[in-house]
Amino acid sequence: MKIRVIGTGQSLRGDDAAGLEAVKLWQVRHPESAARVQVELSELPGLGLLDLLEGVEAAIIVDAVQDTTSAGNVLCLGMDELAGFIPGSGSAHGWGVAETLQLGKAVAPALEKCRITLIGIVGKDFRMGTGLSPEVRKALTRVVEMLESEIQSLL
Amino acid sequence: MKTIEVPALARVEGEGGLYIGLKDGQVVEIRLDIYEPPRFFEGFLVGRYLQEVPDITARICGICPVAYQMSSVAALEKALDVEVSPQVYALRRLMYCGEYIESHALHIYLLQAPDLLGQPSALDLAAIAPEVVKNALRMKKIGNEVLKAIGGRSVHPVNACVGGFYRWPENTALQALIPELEWGLEAAKETVRWSLTLPYPELEIDYEFVALHHPEEYAVMHGEVLSSKGHKTAVADFEMRYFEEHVQRSNALHSHTSYGSTYLVGPLSRLNLNHEQLLPEAQKALEENKIKLPIKNPYRSLIARAVELVHFYAEAIQIIKAYQPEGPAHLALNLKAGEGAGASEAPRGLLYHRYKIDENGRVTFAKITPPTAQNLPRIEADLFALAPQIVEMPQEQATLTAEHLVRSYDPCISCATHFLKLKIENRE
Numbered sequence: 045m046k047i048r049v050i051g052t053g054q055s056l057r058g059d060d061a062a063g064l065e066a067v068k069l070w071q072v073r074h075p076e077s078a079a080r081v082q083v084e085l086s087e088l089p090g091l092g093l094l095d096l097l098e099g100v101e102a103a104i105i106v107d108a109v110q111d112t113t114s115a116g117n118v119l120c121l122g123m124d125e126l127a128g129f130i131p132g133s134g135s136a137h138g139w140g141v142a143e144t145l146q147l148g149k150a151v152a153p154a155l156e157k158c159r160i161t162l163i164g165i166v167g168k169d170f171r172m173g174t175g176l177s178p179e180v181r182k183a184l185t186r187v188v189e190m191l192e193s194e195i196q197s198l199l
Numbered sequence: 200m201k202t203i204e205v206p207a208l209a210r211v212e213g214e215g216g217l218y219i220g221l222k223d224g225q226v227v228e229i230r231l232d233i234y235e236p237p238r239f240f241e242g243f244l245v246g247r248y249l250q251e252v253p254d255i256t257a258r259i260c261g262i263c264p265v266a267y268q269m270s271s272v273a274a275l276e277k278a279l280d281v282e283v284s285p286q287v288y289a290l291r292r293l294m295y296c297g298e299y300i301e302s303h304a305l306h307i308y309l310l311q312a313p314d315l316l317g318q319p320s321a322l323d324l325a326a327i328a329p330e331v332v333k334n335a336l337r338m339k340k341i342g343n344e345v346l347k348a349i350g351g352r353s354v355h356p357v358n359a360c361v362g363g364f365y366r367w368p369e370n371t372a373l374q375a376l377i378p379e380l381e382w383g384l385e386a387a388k389e390t391v392r393w394s395l396t397l398p399y400p401e402l403e404i405d406y407e408f409v410a411l412h413h414p415e416e417y418a419v420m421h422g423e424v425l426s427s428k429g430h431k432t433a434v435a436d437f438e439m440r441y442f443e444e445h446v447q448r449s450n451a452l453h454s455h456t457s458y459g460s461t462y463l464v465g466p467l468s469r470l471n472l473n474h475e476q477l478l479p480e481a482q483k484a485l486e487e488n489k490i491k492l493p494i495k496n497p498y499r500s501l502i503a504r505a506v507e508l509v510h511f512y513a514e515a516i517q518i519i520k521a522y523q524p525e526g527p528a529h530l531a532l533n534l535k536a537g538e539g540a541g542a543s544e545a546p547r548g549l550l551y552h553r554y555k556i557d558e559n560g561r562v563t564f565a566k567i568t569p570p571t572a573q574n575l576p577r578i579e580a581d582l583f584a585l586a587p588q589i590v591e592m593p594q595e596q597a598t599l600t601a602e603h604l605v606r607s608y609d610p611c612i613s614c615a616t617h618f619l620k621l622k623i624e625n626r627e
């Protein structure tokens with residue numbers, strides 16, 4: 045099965061970097077799994093996310109999310125559950141993961157055949173600057189194991 | 200007192216608010232308030248080595264990074280008296296073709312078309328016209344692929360440097376783009392035909408159009424600054440004729456001419472001033488579709504973008520077919536203290552840079568005048584012209600008409616701002 049792992053988020057916006065950091069940590073801890081899938085780190089893919097999903101049968105997107113639950117909480121969402129997260133901003137710079145996937149669903153029927161999973165890490169501080177909050181940093185190990193488990197179920 | 204507020208405006212770049220004040224049924228004040236925080240790029244360029252500048256300034260915008268790179272290398276090469284080879288120049292134009300393609304396809308179909316087709320967003324447009332959006336994404340993707348082939352990645356490419364490029368892109372990678380570019384050229388011609396079927400609001404403005412102009416090519420990186428009032432200004436003298444000033448309510452500077460008037464930069468200005476330099480395919484699109492110039496309706500700038508799409512797809516094909524890199528990709532630089540100004544045409548309009556460097560090639564002064572800052576006073580003036588129509592409209596229609604006007608400029612308010620609120624206050 046052709047699988048792509050996509051870590052996304054802005055490295056200069058605090059906890060928004062959680063997706064990037066989690067995927068990098070997973071590559072270090074599970075090099076054998078990482079060698080069997082394609083890995084993309086993309087800070088702000090916007091509409092380009094649809095290109096990253098082309099030609100794969102399964103994709104796991106790891107990203108920071110804002111949620112009312114506690115910082116460091118980890119969510120695992122399928123394509124249908126993501127539909128509820130459409131913010132409707134749609135600025136040229138700001139096509140988010142959920143709305144881009146929704147757009148992809150409408151215009152790229154091939155995406156229907158791609159199993160898409162989002163592992164979302166609830167962030168606390170998205171202000172300018174580097175470094176994750178302690179809660180989010182602590183959650184990275186759990187994210188890595190969840191990502192590995194998801195990949196093992198696909199391989 | 201009556202106050203009307205509407206939710207955030209989508210599909211513009213930046214954070215701003217629009218205020219409309221009414222008294223005795225007349226519009227007395229219109230302000231486009233820009234509260235996007237200042238970004239201090241000019242400040243933190245100071246002290247940097249000149250080769251860092253193109254990659255830093257590219258980060259100002261994710262939609263038009265090439266424009267920022269090209270204006271900065273032009274200014275810095277001027278400071279060093281560097282003249283790049285025709286091959287480098289052609290490759291830079293090719294990068295620019297990629298940027299125009301991705302930016303215009305995005306704006307035409309995903310940012311402005313929903314307004315004209317009565318849809319709240321591109322997502323809604325995709326639901327009723329999936330093929331239109333699908334083609335738009337394919338058109339946009341080709342532009343990003345051009346950038347990736349030359350600059351290593353599709354956003355914020357990294358290959359451009361003062362004196363040329365760090366390396367020549369692979370010829371095979373560029374040639375492989377031709378089939379998709381040829382598809383895109385046909386799609387762009389269809390976009391022009393389609394653009395003429397859309398229901399644009401009525402608004403005619405007597406603009407002073409300002410754009411780079413070159414007698415032998417559709418000006419993007421070379422030429423003089425031409426105004427429809429007949430003024431020709433060398434790029435080095437840009438600041439003598441076009442001034443920026445701080446406006447208290449706004450974190451973006453506002454521009455005006457030396458004689459105090461507003462002016463317009465962007466696709467309408469380029470097309471109206473430079474249509475004779477369009478490639479034959481784009482000239483033909485103008486003729487076959489009986490497009491009369493000058494276009495003075497800001498909403499119809501979509502048509503100008505569509506015609507430019509034809510031009511830039513055709514030019515991209517032309518450059519790639521002729522691509523035969525020889526010799527070094529960049530010149531060795533002889534550092535010296537100096538000063539230089541450079542300008543290029545970002546998809547949104549004229550982008551001006553000026554730098555001073557010391558004998559070690561470190562920046563001691565930087566000035567950047569983006570297109571949206573030049574257009575902000577013009578957008579406000581257009582809204583004044585639109586106001587008599589707006590005040591007679593129901594709230595929702597008034598809001599949409601005003602928002603649509605702002606969107607039609609494709610403003611990059613911060614090259615970073617993210618929404619605009621409309622507030623109409625009745626002072627009666």
